[in-house]
Amino acid sequence: MKQKKDEKFTSIRHIQEGFKKVGYITSRQTATTVYLAHHLEKPVLVEGPAGVGKTELAKTIAAYLGLPMIRLQCYEGLDESKALYEWKYGKQLLYTQLLRDKLDSLVDREDTFAQSINKLHAYDDIFFSWHFLEPRPLLKALQQKDGTVLLIDEVDKADGEFEAFLLEVLSDFQVSIPEIGTVHAVTKPLVILTSNNTRDLSEALKRRCLHLFIPFPEPALEREIIRVRVPEIPSNLAAQLVSFIQAVRKMDIKKVPSISETIDWARVLLILHADSLSPELVRDTLHIFIKYEEDIRVVEDQLHQLTANAARAF
Amino acid sequence: MDRVLEDFITTLRRSGVRISVSESLDAARALQLVGYDDRNLLKDSLYVALAKSAQEKEIFSDCFDRFFSFDFFSEPPPNESSHKESTEGLSDISRMLMTGDQPGLVTYMKEAARAENLSDIRYQTQKSLYAMRILERMGLSGLDANIRDLYQAGAPSSAATAARLEEARSYLVENVRSYVEEQLLLFSGYEYDKMIEDYLRNIKLSNLEQRYYHQMQGIIQRMVKRLNDLYSRKRKPARRGHLDFKQTIRDNVAYQGFLFNPRWKKVKIEKPNVVAICDISRSVSRLVRFFLLFLYGLNKEIIQVRSFIFCSNLAEVTGIFEQYPIEEAVARIQAGTDIPVLLARTDYDRTLRDFKERYLDTVTHKTTVLFLGDARNNYNNPQTQTLKLISERCKKLIWLNPETKPFWGTGDSEMLRYAPYCHVLKECNTLNHLERVVQSLLKR
Numbered sequence: 001m002k003q004k005k006d007e008k009f010t011s012i013r014h015i016q017e018g019f020k021k022v023g024y025i026t027s028r029q030t031a032t033t034v035y036l037a038h039h040l041e042k043p044v045l046v047e048g049p050a051g052v053g054k055t056e057l058a059k060t061i062a063a064y065l066g067l068p069m070i071r072l073q074c075y076e077g078l079d080e081s082k083a084l085y086e087w088k089y090g091k092q093l094l095y096t097q098l099l100r101d102k103l104d105s106l107v108d109r110e111d112t113f114a115q116s117i118n119k120l121h122a123y124d125d126i127f128f129s130w131h132f133l134e135p136r137p138l139l140k141a142l143q144q145k146d147g148t149v150l151l152i153d154e155v156d157k158a159d160g161e162f163e164a165f166l167l168e169v170l171s172d173f174q175v176s177i178p179e180i181g182t183v184h185a186v187t188k189p190l191v192i193l194t195s196n197n198t199r200d201l202s203e204a205l206k207r208r209c210l211h212l213f214i215p216f217p218e219p220a221l222e223r224e225i226i227r228v229r230v231p232e233i234p235s236n237l238a239a240q241l242v243s244f245i246q247a248v249r250k251m252d253i254k255k256v257p258s259i260s261e262t263i264d265w266a267r268v269l270l271i272l273h274a275d276s277l278s279p280e281l282v283r284d285t286l287h288i289f290i291k292y293e294e295d296i297r298v299v300e301d302q303l304h305q306l307t308a309n310a311a312r313a314f
Numbered sequence: 315m316d317r318v319l320e321d322f323i324t325t326l327r328r329s330g331v332r333i334s335v336s337e338s339l340d341a342a343r344a345l346q347l348v349g350y351d352d353r354n355l356l357k358d359s360l361y362v363a364l365a366k367s368a369q370e371k372e373i374f375s376d377c378f379d380r381f382f383s384f385d386f387f388s389e390p391p392p393n394e395s396s397h398k399e400s401t402e403g404l405s406d407i408s409r410m411l412m413t414g415d416q417p418g419l420v421t422y423m424k425e426a427a428r429a430e431n432l433s434d435i436r437y438q439t440q441k442s443l444y445a446m447r448i449l450e451r452m453g454l455s456g457l458d459a460n461i462r463d464l465y466q467a468g469a470p471s472s473a474a475t476a477a478r479l480e481e482a483r484s485y486l487v488e489n490v491r492s493y494v495e496e497q498l499l500l501f502s503g504y505e506y507d508k509m510i511e512d513y514l515r516n517i518k519l520s521n522l523e524q525r526y527y528h529q530m531q532g533i534i535q536r537m538v539k540r541l542n543d544l545y546s547r548k549r550k551p552a553r554r555g556h557l558d559f560k561q562t563i564r565d566n567v568a569y570q571g572f573l574f575n576p577r578w579k580k581v582k583i584e585k586p587n588v589v590a591i592c593d594i595s596r597s598v599s600r601l602v603r604f605f606l607l608f609l610y611g612l613n614k615e616i617i618q619v620r621s622f623i624f625c626s627n628l629a630e631v632t633g634i635f636e637q638y639p640i641e642e643a644v645a646r647i648q649a650g651t652d653i654p655v656l657l658a659r660t661d662y663d664r665t666l667r668d669f670k671e672r673y674l675d676t677v678t679h680k681t682t683v684l685f686l687g688d689a690r691n692n693y694n695n696p697q698t699q700t701l702k703l704i705s706e707r708c709k710k711l712i713w714l715n716p717e718t719k720p721f722w723g724t725g726d727s728e729m730l731r732y733a734p735y736c737h738v739l740k741e742c743n744t745l746n747h748l749e750r751v752v753q754s755l756l757k758r
Contacts, residue, residue, distance in 0.1 A: 012355070032358040036344050044362075089568040096570060200367075200539075207334050211366040 005147065008065060009038045015064075024053070024060040025225045033212045034061060043170045043191035045155075045206065048214035050196055051258020057214075058151035058192040068144065070189075071151045072137040074158035080165055084175055086134045092127050128179035138169050139183065147187035155205075156195040163205045166193075170208045217259065219246055225259060230266040240277045241266055244310035245289065253298055257289035265289045279307045317428075319345055322381050323364070324433060325500055329377055331370045337363060353382065380500050405456030411482035412475075423490060426451040427497070435498050445494045449487060457483055515745045530745070531641070534604060537749050538611030541756065586755050587680050589708075590621040591628075591669065593687030594648060595660045601716045601743060603644050605686055608748055610640050617755070620676055623647055626656035628668035659692045662728065666697040669704070677707045682755060685713045685736075689722075689729040696728040698735070705735040714742035714751060 008018060016031045034057075037044045046054045062069035072083055107116040135143060141150040152166070169175060173185035193209060195201060217225065219242055226238045242262065249256045257265075265288045274281055282303060290296050299306070323338050344359045357378050365374035410418050426448045435444055457479065464476035511533055514526055561577035569575070590609060592602045602623075609619050620632045631653060634643045650657050677683060683704055705711045713736040715722065715729060723730035733739055742751060 028354070029358050029361070032348075032355060033362045036347065036359055036362060039347050040340060040343050040363075042340065045366075087568065092568055093570065203332070206366040207337055209366075210340070210362040212362050213368065213371060 005038070005065060009035055011035075018064050019060055020228065022060055022063045023228055024056060025221060025228055026057075026060075027214075027217070027221060030057065030212060030214060033210055037190060037210055040210070041173075041188050043193060043209045044212055045193045045195065045201070045209035046212045046214060047195050047197055049216060049256070049258065051260045052214045052216060053259055054194040054214060055151065055153055058149055058194075061190060061192070062149040065147075065149070065190075067146060067148050069149045069151055070137050070141045070144075071153060073153050074155050074162070076157060076159060078158045078162055081136070083136050083138050083162070083165060085136055085139045085177060087128070088132045088134050092132050095127070095132075125179060130180070133177070133180070138166075139175055141189045141191075142169070142173060142175060142183060142185040144189065145186050148189045150189040150191045152191065152193045154196060155193045156198045156201060160202065163202050167204055167208065170205070216249055216256075219243065222246070222259065222262065226262065226266050229263050230270060233266050233270050234275055237269060237275055237277070238266065240310045241269065243312075244277060244282070244306060247306050247309060248290070248299060251298060251302075253290070253295040254292045255290075255295065261289035277307050277310055279303050282307055316342060316345060321428075321433060322360075322377075325381055326364060326374065326377055328501055329373050331365060331373050331377075333364055340364075377500065380496065383496070404460050405453050407453040407486070408457050408460045408479060408482075411457075411479065411486060419486075419489075422452055423448065423493060427493070432494065432497050433501055435494070435501055438498070441491070441494055441498060445487070445491045448490055448494065452486075452490070454483075454486075457486075518743045530604065531607065533745065534607050534611065537745070538608065541749075541752060586617050586682060587678075588617055588619045588682050588684060588755065589673075589676055590619055590684045590686065591665075592621065592623050593625070593660060594623045594650075594655070595625045595657070597660075597688050597690065598686065598716050599648055602686060603648060604745065605714075605748060606644055606647065607640060608752055610635050610643075622669070622673070623653070623655060624660075624665040624668075625650075626658040626661045626664065627654075628665045628672075629653050629655040630673070660687075660690060661694055662687075662689065662691040663694040663697050666700040670700045674704070674707070677704055679707070679709055681708045682710045682712065683708045684751075684755075685711065686716075686742075687713075688715055688717050688727065689713075689732055690726050691728045693726050696731050698728075698731055701732055701735045705737070710737045711735060712738040712740070712751065712755075714740055714747075716743045717741070718743075 009015065012028065012031045012035050015034055016026055016028070019026050019031070033044055036042070046057060048054055058071075059069060107119055111119070137150070141148050155163070155166070170191060173188045175183045177183060216222075222242045222245070223238055226233060226242060227235070230238075245257055245262050245265070265285065268285055268288055269281075272281070272285070283300065286296055286299060290299055319338075319342060323333055323341065327333055340363045341360055344363050345356070348355050348359045350356060357375075360378070361371065361374060365371040404412070407422070409415075410422065429451055430444060430447045432444055432448065435441075461476050461479050461483070464472045464479065467473075510526075510529065514530060514533060556579040558577045558579045562573060562575070563571075565575055565577055566573050588609070590606075592598070592605065594602055606621065609617065609621070620630070621635070622628055622630050631643075631647055634646055634653070637643070638646065647653065701711075713729075713732065717727070717729075719741055721727065722733075729739075738754070740747070740751065742748060
């Protein structure tokens with residue numbers, strides 16, 4: 001397995017092409033980072049504006065390697081018991097009830113208290129063993145025999161304390177469970193963390209990761225993405241659409257359109273059988289990639305100018 | 315570790331990129347994987363291993379381009395010989411110059427620079443010294459001796475060679491100088507910034523020149539960031555002794571209802587609640603500017619601020635900060651745009667009365683009141699009674715005075731009359747003072 005995985009990571013070009021086959025166009029920078037992440041066995045922290053394909057990157061790697069992806073969505077208040085592991089309290093309780101008679105027979109009525117305790121000690125901590133442990137995403141990722149891609153999504157949404165839990169997993173690929181001991185990874189998972197920069201992450205976390213910033217793509221790259229994701233679209237429409245979106249991104253608006261929204265727009269235009277952008281067409285479909293009333297107004301004001309500029313793009 | 319990488323990391327550190335040992339080890343391993351062959355690949359690899367924020371990435375790009383630049387000695391030396399002259403008996407450096415061996419010269423220069431510890435260069439004034447030392451190590455004296463010998467030999471051909479060598483010599487000197495200059499920029503940038511920062515932190519804000527405003531904002535942002543990091547953590551110290559019954563029952567279900575694991579009640583630390591009242595008359599306005607920048611940096615995270623400004627009367631400006639980005643808000647406040655405040659003579663009498671009538675209920679026993687002003691009241695009624703009232707209601711009354719202590723109470727200053735009602739009274743006219751005050755607000 002390991003060998004097969006290594007084969008997929010022989011060179012950066014190889015990775016780029018492999019990703020393309022599963023429908024993800026990547027810049028050289030991103031491919032280099034994935035390459036290093038595999039060879040250095042380091043987690044990758046991906047930052048960048050919303051909708052540039054940060055989460056998609058993890059899914060792509062999983063698809064490329066043919067491995068399962070385990071996802072941990074972070075939110076405020078996420079804690080150990082939801083991310084690492086939890087004891088199955090209900091099961092423990094049920095079993096103690098069921099085994100009550102068994103325990104009675106085990107412990108003789110004539111025994112002193114100390115003797116009873118000693119007898120019980122002869123048995124292991126049955127109730128705190130693997131059978132009663134509910135693994136949550138982080139622990140589950142360590143247990144996968146063939147390795148896995150672990151996606152820790154929007155880590156900035158979780159509390160500062162949660163980052164501290166992550167540190168052990170990220171640097172040593174292990175989890176300490178007080179009742180059982182330290183659990184090491186069977187096969188080290190490839191870890192991708194994403195962040196939308198709603199707060200600064202701690203130095204300690206950053207130090208343990210490779211840091212990748214994915215910006216909005218260059219026009220050429222975005223055209224390529226559209227071509228791969230919406231292959232039926234005529235190439236000159238794709239060029240116009242990308243140039244339009246790129247111009248809108250430079251405007252002073254609340255939420256700039258992301259790549260996923262560009263793709264949506266391309267699909268809509270395809271359904272409408274458009275072959276070039278016209279101000280009317282854009283006005284009717286504007287809400288697909290602009291989500292705020294004020295933003296729509298700003299863009300509409302310059303609609304003619306923008307479409308004219310876009311029409312010149314090839 | 316690779317010597318070149320080591321130097322590069324030192325350069326990055328000096329330029330303000332924080333790199334830990336483990337990160338430099340990552341970089342070294344990445345380097346082993348990708349090698350030096352492909353410049354772009356090398357840059358991409360080190361980029362993800364070393365630079366970890368947008369700002370650091372920018373610095374990294376800049377440093378990388380400068381550090382790995384090899385365009386010295388790129389122009390060929392003047393009047394390169396058409397026919398091969400004999401280079402026998404010449405020193406190494408002379409031979410390289412004569413044959414125009416560019417890579418050789420660059421390597422030679424870099425080696426010499428390293429031997430002379432060029433990376434220690436800090437100041438403009440050290441430039442010629444370092445250039446001289448590097449030239450010396452590269453064998454300038456040997457070159458000079460060659461030239462002298464050739465002239466003395468007297469033959470016309472050797473005189474021509476000597477003349478060519480002399481030109482090559484100035485070419486060499488020029489290149490070394492520009493190299494040293496480049497390295498000075500690379501190595502000293504951050505130190506200089508740090509020097510300026512130290513200076514700005516301690517300078518009296520009223521003497522600050524306009525051109526430093528921008529830098530000041532950067533420094534304040536960094537201070538705010540640090541305070542945020544220190545204090546924004548939810549601190550929940552356990553208060554032992556008070557049993558949290560509900561929590562205990564819930565946690566001990568697993569033990570069949572036996573209370574093995576008691577849970578205690580916790581207290582959350584509340585955000586400090588601050589009422590800031592600032593004088594915006596000319597005498598204090600600059601300080602107010604930075605003070606507000608500071609407070610509002612902390613506003614959302616760890617402090618709740620209501621702010622008021624006054625000159626001849628009092629007006630609330632909390633809303634302005636919610637409407638506009640902070641810099642614009644501060645500018646608006648200072649100009650008094652759209653704010654019902656009269657910018658005439660400072661009047662503490664009217665101000666305090668205004669506050670008492672309209673806003674006294676904002677002050678509770680949890681509130682810290684921050685007064686920022688020089689207490690120069692233009693001989694009006696000082697209204698000490700009102701200040702006393704505020705002082706009794708609030709948790710703490712802090713007065714910050716931009717004047718130095720000996721001036722308090724002189725002329726129309728009412729500072730000494732107000733002093734008894736202030737829990738804390740401080741002179742405050744530099745950034746460092748400000749930081750200390752804000753820090754004391756955050757401490758319990």
